[in-house]
Amino acid sequence: MAAQGFNATCTQGQDPSLQAPSAPAAAIEAGLAQVETLLNATYTDHQLETQVNAMCMHVINAGGKRIRPRLVLTVAQALPQYSAPRDHENICHVAAAIEILHTATLVHDDVIDKAPLRRGAPTLHELEGNHAAVLAGDYLFTRCFALLHRPRNFDIIAELSRTLSQLVVGELYQLEHEGDLNLSLETYYQTIYAKTGVLFELAACAPAFLVPDSTALIEPLKTFGRELGIAFQITDDILDYSANSATLGKDVGTDLNDQRITLPVLLALQTYERRADKNAQAELIAAIKQADLGAVQAAIAATDALAQCQAQAQAASARAQRALEVLPDSSARDLLSALPHKAIARSH
Amino acid sequence: MAAQGFNATCTQGQDPSLQAPSAPAAAIEAGLAQVETLLNATYTDHQLETQVNAMCMHVINAGGKRIRPRLVLTVAQALPQYSAPRDHENICHVAAAIEILHTATLVHDDVIDKAPLRRGAPTLHELEGNHAAVLAGDYLFTRCFALLHRPRNFDIIAELSRTLSQLVVGELYQLEHEGDLNLSLETYYQTIYAKTGVLFELAACAPAFLVPDSTALIEPLKTFGRELGIAFQITDDILDYSANSATLGKDVGTDLNDQRITLPVLLALQTYERRADKNAQAELIAAIKQADLGAVQAAIAATDALAQCQAQAQAASARAQRALEVLPDSSARDLLSALPHKAIARSH
Numbered sequence: 001m002a003a004q005g006f007n008a009t010c011t012q013g014q015d016p017s018l019q020a021p022s023a024p025a026a027a028i029e030a031g032l033a034q035v036e037t038l039l040n041a042t043y044t045d046h047q048l049e050t051q052v053n054a055m056c057m058h059v060i061n062a063g064g065k066r067i068r069p070r071l072v073l074t075v076a077q078a079l080p081q082y083s084a085p086r087d088h089e090n091i092c093h094v095a096a097a098i099e100i101l102h103t104a105t106l107v108h109d110d111v112i113d114k115a116p117l118r119r120g121a122p123t124l125h126e127l128e129g130n131h132a133a134v135l136a137g138d139y140l141f142t143r144c145f146a147l148l149h150r151p152r153n154f155d156i157i158a159e160l161s162r163t164l165s166q167l168v169v170g171e172l173y174q175l176e177h178e179g180d181l182n183l184s185l186e187t188y189y190q191t192i193y194a195k196t197g198v199l200f201e202l203a204a205c206a207p208a209f210l211v212p213d214s215t216a217l218i219e220p221l222k223t224f225g226r227e228l229g230i231a232f233q234i235t236d237d238i239l240d241y242s243a244n245s246a247t248l249g250k251d252v253g254t255d256l257n258d259q260r261i262t263l264p265v266l267l268a269l270q271t272y273e274r275r276a277d278k279n280a281q282a283e284l285i286a287a288i289k290q291a292d293l294g295a296v297q298a299a300i301a302a303t304d305a306l307a308q309c310q311a312q313a314q315a316a317s318a319r320a321q322r323a324l325e326v327l328p329d330s331s332a333r334d335l336l337s338a339l340p341h342k343a344i345a346r347s348h
Numbered sequence: 349m350a351a352q353g354f355n356a357t358c359t360q361g362q363d364p365s366l367q368a369p370s371a372p373a374a375a376i377e378a379g380l381a382q383v384e385t386l387l388n389a390t391y392t393d394h395q396l397e398t399q400v401n402a403m404c405m406h407v408i409n410a411g412g413k414r415i416r417p418r419l420v421l422t423v424a425q426a427l428p429q430y431s432a433p434r435d436h437e438n439i440c441h442v443a444a445a446i447e448i449l450h451t452a453t454l455v456h457d458d459v460i461d462k463a464p465l466r467r468g469a470p471t472l473h474e475l476e477g478n479h480a481a482v483l484a485g486d487y488l489f490t491r492c493f494a495l496l497h498r499p500r501n502f503d504i505i506a507e508l509s510r511t512l513s514q515l516v517v518g519e520l521y522q523l524e525h526e527g528d529l530n531l532s533l534e535t536y537y538q539t540i541y542a543k544t545g546v547l548f549e550l551a552a553c554a555p556a557f558l559v560p561d562s563t564a565l566i567e568p569l570k571t572f573g574r575e576l577g578i579a580f581q582i583t584d585d586i587l588d589y590s591a592n593s594a595t596l597g598k599d600v601g602t603d604l605n606d607q608r609i610t611l612p613v614l615l616a617l618q619t620y621e622r623r624a625d626k627n628a629q630a631e632l633i634a635a636i637k638q639a640d641l642g643a644v645q646a647a648i649a650a651t652d653a654l655a656q657c658q659a660q661a662q663a664a665s666a667r668a669q670r671a672l673e674v675l676p677d678s679s680a681r682d683l684l685s686a687l688p689h690k691a692i693a694r695s696h
Binding site: 042058108111112130131132134135138139141143146148149152155156158160161162165168169171172175187219276 | 400453459460478479480482483485487488489491493494497500502504507508509510513515516517519520523557572607693
């Protein structure tokens with residue numbers, strides 16, 4: 001679920017095909033700097049001396065790639081009615097709030113999953129104990145809602161609240177279906193929507209709530225964000241079986257270790273079922289239950305499951321790109337339009 | 349920290365000195381019924397089948413006494429500009445939101461404290477595991493903010509967000525000072541303000557944000573709520589050493605077991621220090637470290653610590669009552685005015 005690599009490919013300055021950042025790209029970088037200021041400024045206003053500030057800074061600055069704030073800022077630039085003097089501050093506040101929401105859910109996920117590492121560093125619950133991590137996550141939720149005070153927009157608050165409830169449901173859904181080899185494709189897609197798609201959806205549509213005369217764009221932008229998130233998550237799930245650990249920057253096989261049944265395994269199981277190859281199916285099931293990564297990888301490789309996964313990621317990517325057609329031509333739209341392809345064409 | 353007994357004394361229908369509920373008392377009961385509807389209605393709007401609804405219903409309906417919603421409703425009745433047709437629904441939504449916030453923090457506290465029982469029933473993390481309890485708490489936070497959508501009042505959202513951050517800080521503060529025999533009185537008061545006072549403060553002032561022309565009452569009502577909460581918490585801390593378990597409806601000695609250093613122990617230690625009775629002081633410290641309830645109770649009883657505690661609760665109660673003088677005479681104000689005394693004159 002981590003986000004390595006996506007950021008780098010989104011940074012126009014790192015794209016060798018471009019000589020210099022375009023005006024929107026420069027504005028996005030300036031916005032990201034402002035988001036960093038907001039992320040770091042919101043934890044020092046408390047009277048009580050406490051570990052909470054230090055803990056929050058630890059997780060906020062633990063190397064997140066700011067994919068979601070970047071998405072917010074890029075969409076804003078692509079809206080025809082966007083006006084920097086009027087909208088910039090509100091957009092940055094919402095971008096920071098969404099990043100904090102994301103971070104808060106990661107902190108609680110790490111407690112739930114008992115994960116020792118996140119982005120290569122010890123997780124908060126490892127450093128400080130479960131209790132502190134639960135509370136730091138709660139505190140981040142409050143900071144998230146506090147940042148939403150500036151735009152004074154009720155719809156955004158309602159959307160963010162709905163998003164958080166979906167993220168919780170997504171995590172519960174994942175826990176309920178741990179090791180569930182009868183997981184349906186429908187449930188898999190509901191789960192990745194609720195755990196990843198929904199926050200990309202919020203990041204993509206949020207600017208259209210803040211920028212006047214943009215309500216007609218809310219639904220297409222939601223589609224864009226949702227499908228981008230799904231393409232991104234399917235690719236994560238593929239890489240967890242197919243990547244090289246060194247390239248990926250983290251262990252492969254974490255889904256298998258945690259008995260999260262993801263698309264590569266699901267499609268391999270379905271393939272053996274369709275072939276009526278009961279032996280191969282039984283061997284794969286046994287390998288999954290034993291979390292035998294090599295055996296599961298071999299069983300997947302003996303089918304076209306990974307190619308099917310890529311086709312499904314490609315389909316989501318195409319749906320995301322089509323949703324952008326509602327936006328007028330602009331270099332910011334071009335930046336958005338490149339994201340789905342970059343989300344699926346990555347090795348880490 | 350649990351709230352047994354307080355509710356019963358607040359229910360005018362159970363007060364034998366009254367023949368029939370007054371108009372405000374009847375309105376408060378009607379409001380509480382509406383709050384129950386809201387508390388139970390907010391968990392069924394989710395598409396995904398999941399355990400989250402059942403878990404939330406379990407904690408919401410686990411026998412909480414609705415002290416905080418009752419406080420919200422009673423304050424509303426006492427505001428001179430309160431108009432039921434205009435304000436009733438908003439007040440009920442905020443009352444429900446505050447109860448949900450309270451419940452969410454209890455769920456996370458139980459995870460943190462590894463508590464097996466809450467209100468005599470198994471806690472959620474005992475029934476469903478830590479992960480489900482963390483997520484159910486998170487989900488309750490989202491429902492809390494969703495309920496605030498109706499009043500469309502930014503100040504309430506900001507206050508609620510600030511309150512949640514204080515509750516988190518209060519819990520962290522308590523954890524940091526577990527077993528800290530050098531705890532200062534100032535830190536004790538900061539902690540009980542942050543863990544209890546702040547939510548009573550919010551419940552008391554919230555109606556003044558919603559009812560027009562009431563802003564001048566916000567600060568006095570905050571004082572009322574804060575001091576009421578402090579009186580209530582000191583009394584809880586006294587009862588945890590002095591009550592009979594059967595009367596209290598839960599075990600006494602939980603603070604000692606959890607190495608929470610509360611006012612009775614603090615004042616007993618200070619008394620021995622003042623008397624320069626090093627032997628008695630050392631024995632009390634040893635008894636605390638061993639969580640030997642009988643020995644700690646005996647050491648407290650050999651001082652006037654409990655009487656000092658009661659005097660401090662009485663002082664907070666008096667400050668709460670004085671804060672109400674800003675309200676015009678009314679039977680609702682009389683109901684409020686009776687609360688501080690009831691908070692401290694209870695045996696459970």
